Amino acid sequence: MTWEDIVADKRTRLEATIPQEWRLKELPSQDNVMDVPKTCGILTDEEITITESSATDLVEKLAKKELTSVAVTTAFCKRAALAHQLLNCNLEFFPDMALARAKELDEHLEKTGKVVGPLHGLPISLKDQFRVKGLETSMGYVAWIGKYEEKNSDLVELLLKAGAVFYVKTSVPQSLMVCETINNVIGRTVNPRNKNWSCGGSSGGEGAIVGLRGGVIGVGTDIGGSIRIPSAFNFLYGLRPSHGRFPYGKMANSMEGQETVHSVCGPLTHSIADMKLFATAVLAQEPWKYDSKVIPMPWRQPEADVIKEKISSKGLTLGYYNCDGNVLPHPPILRGIETVVSTMKKAGHTVLPWEPYKHPYAVDLINGIYAGDGGTDVFNTLKESGEPAIPNFGDLIKPDLPKIDMNELWEVHLKKWAYQSEYLEQFRIFEEKHGKELDAIIAPISPTAAIRHNQFKYYGYAAAINLLDFTSVVVPVTFADKNIDKINEGFKALTEIDKTVQAEYDPEAYHGAPIAVQIIGRRLTEERIMAIAEEIGKLLGNEITP
């Protein structure tokens, strides 16, 4: 079979996963499809209500038997089917398996009166990088189609223990190494707010499906922005925890075994409350007893409480920057930063400029790491099936790059470690200067709002944080507005890439695109940073109050 044959067969099988009654009569012509699930008549009113609830509410109602898992799972399966028709986001869709699991959980609760865990009966969507027993994990590679998993990824296993229901695995860019979502298996996934915009990547399918509420908690991975960019582009919260907080064992991946910069798992959600539900549910399973890379660190509520204390006494100290020295963000993003800064100042907190420490150096360093094997792993996988590379991929890894040699790699490790520790020194200098603990840094996560296709060129805002292995939470802020976010007339390019990025800005084309920021803290500060993100979300009116 040629790779085109394999793809055709896969598409036919994928097509067949959507029953006739969940199919749209015709595809809408408008760019923004956010309202289609509510208006198309396929979902009942209850199903609309369910899919627009928070996960926190759903698990409460499931536990009280006010909702059955079958009802909740059916609702999300139907909406995921719509999402796929509208956005092309599913790589695996398995409603039958999901409903069988949901039924089991309902019966268990009926019989024992007990939930199996904190996520009892809750559907969770997964990036197609997680292995689920019995399913394929193509990860957008043609060569991997037709291989069926015998084991679950560790996180899948633990989410099952916690009571989750899986029903869909969503699309990714070929190789995972770019921040848009396109592959030769199903093509491109688009943004529900505008089909001309990217849903982000590499967890782009998760961004799209959760954005359209075809999922309530999505699980992605992030090695250079892959959770945070799709969160930002879909007006979602996204957590990039530090390495070692959540399990990554038995995941599929490109460049598996590359450990200079670790990819990490994390959730994309509509609220910090739901993010916390996910984090506490996973940590309650003691993942460090399964995956050797996980640190034995349960959820530390006292860490969150330190922040809550500071919030009530108006005592947060935040840094912020709006330019990393490589690329100036588009006007909507600058306004996003300014909005968060002024909101927090108005709430009585201290917000001070933060000098991003040698970020261009960090970006160069991490780009070298991504290309450490000269693309051998990725290009070998493409060669297996004969499929071509997607266009975006070439921005990051070129096939003619030399491999790094072992002693060169060790040099890179030393540079990275020194840089990370120097960054900590910057924290200490700041804290000494201001006599206060620095609680977090507010920063752009992408230089642009949800971007037009094939225009994602600069990964630096996200990737520098991966190099630092800092905790980062993306917070949705507002939307680009052509009447406010005018072209930056006084712009003077810092670098060639700065020029390219800024040239892409067009107030008309970006009107309505989601604007986000990231909130950054030192390594393994998830509890603190989530608490700060929650407060920002509440003050902006974008966070539910539990």
Added chain:
Amino acid sequence: MTWEDIVADKRTRLEATIPQEWRLKELPSQDNVMDVPKTCGILTDEEITITESSATDLVEKLAKKELTSVAVTTAFCKRAALAHQLLNCNLEFFPDMALARAKELDEHLEKTGKVVGPLHGLPISLKDQFRVKGLETSMGYVAWIGKYEEKNSDLVELLLKAGAVFYVKTSVPQSLMVCETINNVIGRTVNPRNKNWSCGGSSGGEGAIVGLRGGVIGVGTDIGGSIRIPSAFNFLYGLRPSHGRFPYGKMANSMEGQETVHSVCGPLTHSIADMKLFATAVLAQEPWKYDSKVIPMPWRQPEADVIKEKISSKGLTLGYYNCDGNVLPHPPILRGIETVVSTMKKAGHTVLPWEPYKHPYAVDLINGIYAGDGGTDVFNTLKESGEPAIPNFGDLIKPDLPKIDMNELWEVHLKKWAYQSEYLEQFRIFEEKHGKELDAIIAPISPTAAIRHNQFKYYGYAAAINLLDFTSVVVPVTFADKNIDKINEGFKALTEIDKTVQAEYDPEAYHGAPIAVQIIGRRLTEERIMAIAEEIGKLLGNEITP
């Protein structure tokens, strides 16, 4: 200058660090020099008492001004000078600098009434791998002689903050990659209990000096047994914490930047009480704000309390093994394991056999990692000065080995991760089978008691635990006894190396050599494992009761 000239000059300078009044009239002829410090007349009675106190007692007395740091530092400097004359253990010795620091601390306490930190005024010895501003860090390499440090290693900096006084940096084997202590700079360091035995390595100078109480807390590093072997050979406690617990930033090292298996810092002490003093003092400095590799994990007393609770209810569950499937230990070590097992059983705890999971595989894997750059780094450093390789080194790394290529390295990473996680699965299987949490595993740390020179051939008992990154605490048990530990007549070799190791046993030659075991726990279980080690030490009569 030839390398021999450089060495001659270094030796002259080192010789000059010992004042005339601290010099022995003549070197004793006996093999065991343990009593010489007490009988030679150079130390006053008070100095003998000070140097034979615990660190825990000393810091208490220092804080209460019952002792001055100058008095304590003088006592340890004198005894370290003796240790060097007897054992050849010092690579850097700087009593003047130490006494100036001690005087400052005494004055500070006098003036402010406050200690600077939990180690106020306490002398601590360092392996010559720690960088101390103004001093050399030759690490046993001729090429590094004459380079003076401008910065302290992070741990040095934090110990200073905690109030420590540094006075000596002790010898290591060339390259650090072997478990005996010999280099071309000062030659061989020997065991205070018998000059024909090794003091262990690579933190062998620490083992020797603390063994003779020329130091009370020594700090070493461990990538394949380098803290634990010298502890075992000198009847000391030794902690190999998991990677990320203590700072390693700005240390000198061979193969710097190699991160597949991390070297870690840890203490060698006469008691768990002193080990705890060190651990809590370091963690109180929040090392994660200095070294990016350190996990923000303060001392967790509740973890230690879980164990204390189990101890009082006779509820510990321990596993044990006495053979790793590669090499059967010598009779004294088998007796050491049996002694600990029966002691713990007698105390009412549950002790069950543990099947060491694929240890020979683990040992092969880690040996490949040590040789990852085909020796390039080490041999280049030797080439710089022209010095020859020490004989032992060739056992581990041969100059003609090929370098691992990047994609091969990633394969190794995956194998290591899979192995580590499979080992965790073995814990779960054990716990399910017995319906109890497995608190720790009792195991040999070396197949031999303190070994005769040039006979250390098998690193596997130590190194497998490094591959797992498990917490391990060495506990001294007893001494080899020619009347009990007879030659193993029924011995049948499992492997070629097994045969070689067993052939080295000679009841006469090993009579009186220290016997130790290691107590092993999952990653980052320092509090729990130290609490178990303390109980074992107490029951054996080898631990002070605070």
